[in-house]
Amino acid sequence: MMKKGRVILTKERFQLTIDRLCRQLIEQYDDFSDTCLVGIQTGGVSLSERLQQRLSQMLDMPHITSGKLDITFYRDDFRTASKPLSAYPTEMDFLVEDKNVILVDDVLYTGRTVQAALTALNHYGRPRRVDLVSMVDRRFNRELPIQSNYIGLAVDALDKAYVSVEWKEKQGEDKILIFENK
Amino acid sequence: MAKELSTKHVLGIKYLNESDINLIFQTAEQFKEVINRPIKKVPSLRDVTVANLFFENSTRTRISFELAEKRLSADTVNFSAASSSVKKGETLLDTVNNILSMKVDMVVMRHPAPGAHHFLAQHIEANIVNAGDGTHEHPTQALLDAFSMREKIGDLRGKNIAIFGDIVHSRVALSNIFCLQKLGANVKVCGPPTLIPQHIEKLGVGVSHNVRDTLEWCDVANVLRIQLERQDIKFIPSLREYSRYYGINKKLLDSLDSEVLVMHPGPINRGVEITSDVADSDQSIILEQVENGVAVRMAVLYLLAAKRK
Numbered sequence: 227m228m229k230k231g232r233v234i235l236t237k238e239r240f241q242l243t244i245d246r247l248c249r250q251l252i253e254q255y256d257d258f259s260d261t262c263l264v265g266i267q268t269g270g271v272s273l274s275e276r277l278q279q280r281l282s283q284m285l286d287m288p289h290i291t292s293g294k295l296d297i298t299f300y301r302d303d304f305r306t307a308s309k310p311l312s313a314y315p316t317e318m319d320f321l322v323e324d325k326n327v328i329l330v331d332d333v334l335y336t337g338r339t340v341q342a343a344l345t346a347l348n349h350y351g352r353p354r355r356v357d358l359v360s361m362v363d364r365r366f367n368r369e370l371p372i373q374s375n376y377i378g379l380a381v382d383a384l385d386k387a388y389v390s391v392e393w394k395e396k397q398g399e400d401k402i403l404i405f406e407n408k
Numbered sequence: 409m410a411k412e413l414s415t416k417h418v419l420g421i422k423y424l425n426e427s428d429i430n431l432i433f434q435t436a437e438q439f440k441e442v443i444n445r446p447i448k449k450v451p452s453l454r455d456v457t458v459a460n461l462f463f464e465n466s467t468r469t470r471i472s473f474e475l476a477e478k479r480l481s482a483d484t485v486n487f488s489a490a491s492s493s494v495k496k497g498e499t500l501l502d503t504v505n506n507i508l509s510m511k512v513d514m515v516v517m518r519h520p521a522p523g524a525h526h527f528l529a530q531h532i533e534a535n536i537v538n539a540g541d542g543t544h545e546h547p548t549q550a551l552l553d554a555f556s557m558r559e560k561i562g563d564l565r566g567k568n569i570a571i572f573g574d575i576v577h578s579r580v581a582l583s584n585i586f587c588l589q590k591l592g593a594n595v596k597v598c599g600p601p602t603l604i605p606q607h608i609e610k611l612g613v614g615v616s617h618n619v620r621d622t623l624e625w626c627d628v629a630n631v632l633r634i635q636l637e638r639q640d641i642k643f644i645p646s647l648r649e650y651s652r653y654y655g656i657n658k659k660l661l662d663s664l665d666s667e668v669l670v671m672h673p674g675p676i677n678r679g680v681e682i683t684s685d686v687a688d689s690d691q692s693i694i695l696e697q698v699e700n701g702v703a704v705r706m707a708v709l710y711l712l713a714a715k716r717k
Contacts, residue, residue, distance in 0.1 A: 296438065299450035299480075304714055310411035311714070313438040321446065349447040 231390065231403035235379055240400040243378045247359060248280045250376050251328065254357070261326040262291035266343050267298075267314040269332030272393045273361050277330065291325075293318040300342035316346075323351030332391040334360035337372035361391050362402060413711045417536040419525045420545035421586035429590060433555050435707035436700070443479060443702055453482035456713050459507050461517040462539070463489040463500075463524075468674055468698065469539050469549070473516050476705035485512070500524060501531055508534055514712065517541075535712040543577050549673050550583035552704040554591060556697045557628050560669055565592035570622045572598050572656065573632035573681050576605045576643075580632060580673045585613055598622040599654060602643040603634075619654055623661070628669045631656055631682050651680050658685040671697060 235243065255261045258281070265274025271294045278292050298304065298313040329343055340358060347353065361378035367385055379402060381389055388405040392398075410427040418424070424432075442450055458477045462470055470486075477484045487507070489495075494503060504515065516537045517525060522544035529536050540546040558564060569588050575581045575597045588595050589612060596614035597604060609615055616622045623629060634650060644650045661668060670682070670692040678684050687694060 299438070299442065299452045299710070301452075304452060305455070312411045313435055315438060316441050318445075345451065349445055349449070351446070 231388075231405040233401050234381065234389075234404050235402035237394075237400040240402070243361070244276055244280055247376050247378060248277060248284055251277070251281065251359070252284065255326060255328070257285065258287065258290050260324070260354075261328065262293065262320065262322065263328050263330055264293045264295050264318070264322075264343075264347065266329065266331045266339060267294055267296040267316075269391055270295075270330045272396065273332050273359070273391070274330040276393075277359070291320055293320065295343055295346055297339060297342040297346050300346045302338065302342065318350050321351040322347060322353040324354050325351075327353040327356045328359055329356055330359045332360065333362040333364065333389055334358070334372070334374050334377075335364045335367050335389075337368050337370035340372050341370055362389050364389060413715055416712070416715060417525070417529050417538075418547050418708055418712065419529060419536065419538050421547045421550050421583045421590070422545070424547070424590070426590050429551065429554070429587065432551055432704065432707045432711060433558065435711060436551075436555055436703040439479075439706040439710070440700065440703040442706070443699075449479050449481060451481045452710055453477070453480040453713055456480075456513045457483040457485070457511060458514040458516060458709070459485050459487060459512045460539075461487045461504065461507070461515060461519075463494065463517070463519045464540065466518055466539070468701070469518065469546075472698070472701040473537075473539060473548075473705050475702050476709055477516075479702070480706055480709060482514075482709070485510075500528070504528060504532060508532055514709065535715075537708060537712070540579055542579065543582075544579050545583045545586075546579040547583050547587075548701070548705050548708060549580050550587040551708070552697055552701045553580075553584055553630060553671060553673065554587050555704050556671065556693055556700045557669070558591075559696075559700070560693060561627055563592075564588060567593045567628070568596070568626045569593050569628045569630065570596045570598055570616075570626035571630045571632060572619065572622070573654065574603045574634045574643075575599055575608065575632070576603050577635040578632050584630060585611055589613075596622055596625065600644055600650070619656065620660065623656070623664055623668055626668060628671060629656065630671045630673075632673065633675060633677055634680055647677075647680050655679075655681055655683065656686055657683040658689065661686060661689075661691065667691060669693060673697070 263274045263278055265271035278290050294317040296314045296316045298311050357375040359376040360374040363374050363377040363380045365380055366382055386407055388408040390403045392401050394400050410431050413428050415423055514535045516539050518539040520542050522542035524541050525536050525538045538547055571581050585595050598616045672694050676687055
């Protein structure tokens with residue numbers, strides 16, 4: 227039985243963080259022409275959808291190109307992972323050739339997911355530039371030289387800890403929790 | 409829903425359970441997206457070597473497996489009995505052990521002897537996928553058939569599915585029966601009495617010798633090939649007579665009350681079990697079956713490789 231987690235970002239601050247990330251993205255990408263959001267299944271898709279929603283409101287643009295990317299088939303640990311992995315749908319109905327890609331994930335931890343996502347992304351063309359947005363950056367647990375360009379919340383935690391991002395659409399409330407053990 | 413197959417080998421549908429089948433379908437849906445991308449390849453099996461051992465002729469199944477393996481980035485070696493040491497008298501186990509000592513992780517095999525895969529499974533470590541054993545089973549064909557049906561008519565529970573033609577010589581028929589029944593469909597076989605195995609009703613399938621009545625009953629018609637190469641005695645008086653009484657043609661389909669989905673595992677004897685105007689019509693999903701074959705085989709190979717030791 228997992229111990230109860232401690233809330234490290236409440237729903238009020240969660241909303242502010244989303245708003246800040248959107249403003250940072252607008253500062254960089256202006257009107258989002260030639261730019262697309264790509265959420266990594268499953269947590270990244272929730273964040274990507276939320277960002278897309280908020281950006282559409284802020285920019286008064288109903289359509290921002292966005293896709294969902296599943297990286298299960300690209301993982302380097304699928305034969306050695308401690309539990310079996312299941313695949314989720316990939317929905318990329320556009321090519322990223324010569325586009326700015328904003329890769330979105332909920333928690334940046336070892337960096338392996340992002341590495342796999344970069345390989346997967348290559349199969350949809352050669353992007354002009356790829357940026358990474360993550361809601362949580364566990365900056366002391368990286369196993370690869372990968373950094374996030376836009377960070378919701380930096381979390382310094384021991385390797386055995388577990389950080390979970392919850393969404394009101396899925397778990398009923400927006401918040402970020404930390405658990406002592408995985 | 410299970411996330412892992414319950415078995416180490418895919419020897420037959422008989423040894424898979426419903427949740428294995430659904431897991432294969434769920435994974436195949438993702439692979440179907442992969443094979444429709446501009447770059448149709450994922451690196452999942454880059455550290456896996458697969459041997460395709462074909463002791464019996466095949467075009468579709470062999471190419472389909474080979475494409476599935478390549479799209480998963482596996483290394484492949486091909487073997488066909490015609491050009492091998494089998495002709496010099498080597499036993500099956502020796503042949504396979506020699507290949508495995510070259511560090512092969514998976515074996516996809518077609519063999520004319522029913523049960524050849526079971527025998528191998530008792531003696532070797534590698535994962536085995538049955539690509540057809542004599543008149544026994546052809547599990548990946550049944551999986552892709554059911555997957556294609558599901559895509560068109562949804563959940564198969566309670567649906568009526570008829571298998572037409574040469575049931576007695578068909579491994580596709582037996583695997584289809586097991587698979588469809590595990591998914592909750594009602595199955596009926598239809599053909600001339602000489603081509604229906606005795607006591608097949610003990611498997612819980614209906615038997616009919618009337619094509620029109622069966623077509624009226626079913627949602628999907630899976631039409632099988634008359635396997636002349638396996639018929640050492642005459643089971644039917646002539647192909648012409650078979651085609652007249654048991655062949656499926658457009659006129660017959662158009663005279664039915666409801667539209668029936670037509671499938672055929674190939675190769676087709678055009679004008680015998682099915683006429684060209686049916687095979688090429690909108691009701692037929694024969695080419696979709698072939699496309700789905702690659703996705704389903706990718707799912708089977710992937711899930712076997714993902715199964716932890």
